[in-house]
Amino acid sequence: MLAIIGGTGLTQLANLEISHRQVMRTPYGEPSGAITFGRLRQHEVMFLARHGYGHTIPPHEVNYRANLWALQEQGAKRIVSVASVGCIRADLAPGDIVVPDQIIDYTYGRDFTYFEGRDRLVTHIDFTRPYDQKLRLQVLEAARRASEPCFDGGVYAATQGPRLETAAEINRLERDGADMVGMTGMPEAALAKELGLTYAAIAVVVNHAAGRGSSKDGVRMESINAVAQPAMARVRNILECVVECDGG
Numbered sequence: 001m002l003a004i005i006g007g008t009g010l011t012q013l014a015n016l017e018i019s020h021r022q023v024m025r026t027p028y029g030e031p032s033g034a035i036t037f038g039r040l041r042q043h044e045v046m047f048l049a050r051h052g053y054g055h056t057i058p059p060h061e062v063n064y065r066a067n068l069w070a071l072q073e074q075g076a077k078r079i080v081s082v083a084s085v086g087c088i089r090a091d092l093a094p095g096d097i098v099v100p101d102q103i104i105d106y107t108y109g110r111d112f113t114y115f116e117g118r119d120r121l122v123t124h125i126d127f128t129r130p131y132d133q134k135l136r137l138q139v140l141e142a143a144r145r146a147s148e149p150c151f152d153g154g155v156y157a158a159t160q161g162p163r164l165e166t167a168a169e170i171n172r173l174e175r176d177g178a179d180m181v182g183m184t185g186m187p188e189a190a191l192a193k194e195l196g197l198t199y200a201a202i203a204v205v206v207n208h209a210a211g212r213g214s215s216k217d218g219v220r221m222e223s224i225n226a227v228a229q230p231a232m233a234r235v236r237n238i239l240e241c242v243v244e245c246d247g248g
């Protein structure tokens, strides 16, 4: 079954016909909230709000391990994750939607692996391509069908938060090759890979990154909220087409 992880601005799916909610416990603790099960355009999906349904869990306190574990335990095989970002690359602007193809991880101090403890063999996942290419293409095709323009590819820089970046940090991220910056892309993508889940992301640009464009003198939360709302409505359209293409 396909699972959707919703980020800031996407704590529910408007057209989801909810069948039930499942509270879960995992060996890694509690997920961000109950998993919501339902039908979207006649297809079964599950949904989890990454920051909790009341949007109370900050990026560095999300229990990524419990979230992915719980989704897999409930039968998720494929995950489309939605996350808001600030844009760095010059051709991106607030309101744009990107399906990233690469990640640079700047996070620290998070529980970032299932492979720990001395009672198991050392395991290294291949992370050359952090997102599943087939699922990426499916999301892009869904966006085309939904007539929602979408950028194919981009480097997602995952920062620790919860504070936003300095202008100098954004310059550094750009020099590193990052196109966008967010706080939740890691360790989520790596953990999904460790569990063998098929995983892709939709990044929603909600602001210029610090020191750039409209954020030249600072990032304003009011404008983030104003951009996020209509952009997430477009993401919902794409997700409905993803679910349809997925065949349940």
Ligand code: HPA
Pocket: 084, 085, 086, 087, 159, 164, 165, 181, 182, 183, 206, 207, 208, 209, 210, 219
């Ligand atoms: N920086 C980090 N995370 C973000 C941003 C940003 O500018 N916008 C949305 N999430």
